[in-house]
Structures are given as C-alpha cells and as structure tokens.
Amino acid sequence: GQNIDQPTEMTATEGAIVQINCTYQTSGFNGLFWYQQHAGEAPTFLSYNVLDGLEEKGRFSSFLSRSKGYSYLLLKELQMKDSASYLCVPTDSWGKLQFGAGTQVVVTP
Amino acid sequence: NAGVTQTPKFQVLKTGQSMTLQCAQDMNHEYMSWYRQDPGMGLRLIHYSVGAGITDQGEVPNGYNVSRSTTEDFPLRLLSAAPSQTSVYFCASSSIGTANNSPLHFGNGTRLTVT
Numbered sequence: 001g002q003n004i005d006q007p008t009e010m011t012a013t014e015g016a017i018v019q020i021n022c023t024y025q026t027s028g029f030n031g032l033f034w035y036q037q038h039a040g041e042a043p044t045f046l047s048y049n050v051l052d053g054l055e056e057k058g059r060f061s062s063f064l065s066r067s068k069g070y071s072y073l074l075l076k077e078l079q080m081k082d083s084a085s086y087l088c089v090p091t092d093s094w095g096k097l098q099f100g101a102g103t104q105v106v107v108t109p
Numbered sequence: 110n111a112g113v114t115q116t117p118k119f120q121v122l123k124t125g126q127s128m129t130l131q132c133a134q135d136m137n138h139e140y141m142s143w144y145r146q147d148p149g150m151g152l153r154l155i156h157y158s159v160g161a162g163i164t165d166q167g168e169v170p171n172g173y174n175v176s177r178s179t180t181e182d183f184p185l186r187l188l189s190a191a192p193s194q195t196s197v198y199f200c201a202s203s204s205i206g207t208a209n210n211s212p213l214h215f216g217n218g219t220r221l222t223v224t
Binding site for chain 1: 140144149150151152153154199210212213214215216217218
C-alpha cells in the first residue's frame with residue numbers, strides 16, 4: 001500500500017524560505033517526484049529524486065532519504081508566483097504514482 | 110510542440126448522457142493516462158496505456174472506457190454520466206513510463222459538470 005503525509009497549508013513571506021516535508025510509505029518504492037500546481041491549472045514537473053541526497057534546481061531543491069521514507073522540497077527566495085499547491089508523488093517499481101492532496105503554499109507580500 | 114492537448118476545456122452534461130474527452134500528444138510518448146481531480150483529494154488514475162493497442166485500468170475505472178488506436182490519441186469515454194463524475198479530468202503522457210523517472214506531462218484539464 002501507499003500513504004503520503006504532507007502539511008495541508010503553509011504561509012510564508014515573499015523573499016523567505018519554505019521547506020515542505022513529506023513522509024511516505026510505498027511498497028516497492030522506486031523514486032519520488034515533486035510537482036507544482038497553480039489553482040485551476042495542470043500540475044507541472046519540478047524534480048525527481050531516486051538516490052538519497054539533495055538535488056538543486058535554481059531556487060528549488062529536493063531531498064530524499066529512502067531509509068526514512070522522507071523527502072522535502074525547499075523553496076528559496078520566495079516569489080508571489082510560487083503561491084501554489086506542491087505535490088509529493090512517490091512511485092513504485094511498476095511505475096505507479098501516488099498523488100496526495102498536496103501542500104498549499106501561500107506567499108504574502 | 111503543443112505538448113498534451115485536451116478538449117473540451119469545459120463541459121456540462123445531464124445525467125445519463127455520454128461523451129468523449131479528447132486527448133492528443135505530439136511528443137511521441139508511449140505512455141498516456143487519464144486522471145480525475147476532486148477538491149481536497151489527490152489525482153486518481155482512471156485508465157492508462159503503455160502503447161498503441163494496449164490499455165489497462167487504474168484506481169477508479171468504473172463508468173469510463175478508453176482506447177488507444179494511435180500513439181498520439183487517448184480518448185476517454187463516459188458511458189452514462191453521473192453526478193459523481195463531476196470533476197476535473199487531466200490527461201498525461203510520458204516517454205517510457207514513470208518507473209524510469211520519466212515525468213508526466215499534463216494537459217490543461219477538462220472541467221466536467223454532471224447535473
């Protein structure tokens with residue numbers, strides 16, 4: 001089975017840093033995607049982690065610990081356009097993705 | 110490239126009506142899938158296809174049919190619409206399936222209301 005736990009909502013100020021934590025329980029775990037979804041729009045791909053450690057992509061970084069079933073997405077230098085839902089999506093070795101409800105990030109001026 | 114194109118963007122149906130949601134991709138992706146997204150819930154997989162002529166059921170297939178006659182197209186058919194099928198539907202594709210870290214590319218969604 002699969003289970004995902006991430007906060008429902010986080011609020012942060014423009015220019016700040018926010019860390020979205022995600023714990024998961026996935027049978028046959030393979031890797032983990034992070035997607036961003038703005039209200040009324042489709043999800044868009046942010047990052048993919050398969051090995052332990054940190055992957056950095058500009059203002060966004062994603063971390064994975066396979067042994068702990070834990071990942072986080074770090075958003076630096078927050079901008080108003082970063083207000084969106086962030087989806088932690090573990091996958092198993094058969095390619096099955098599990099989408100949780102996501103974390104709504106609200107960026108305030 | 111247009112990516113993944115879904116039509117229509119909005120649709121209102123009466124209970125019992127049937128319709129087809131269209132999905133086309135121009136990236137030569139083998140894997141295509143349909144999800145529905147309901148408020149406060151994660152995306153749920155309806156049906157998927159790993160190549161032309163091959164389809165399989167996802168998590169919530171009841172009330173929906175699919176076919177994959179070409180690599181490019183993956184239509185979703187609602188056989189007899191019910192209010193429980195009111196949702197936002199997303200079509201998504203990837204090059205060789207998500208087991209190999211190939212991310213999904215999503216269409217812009219179809220917002221369906223069944224009255």
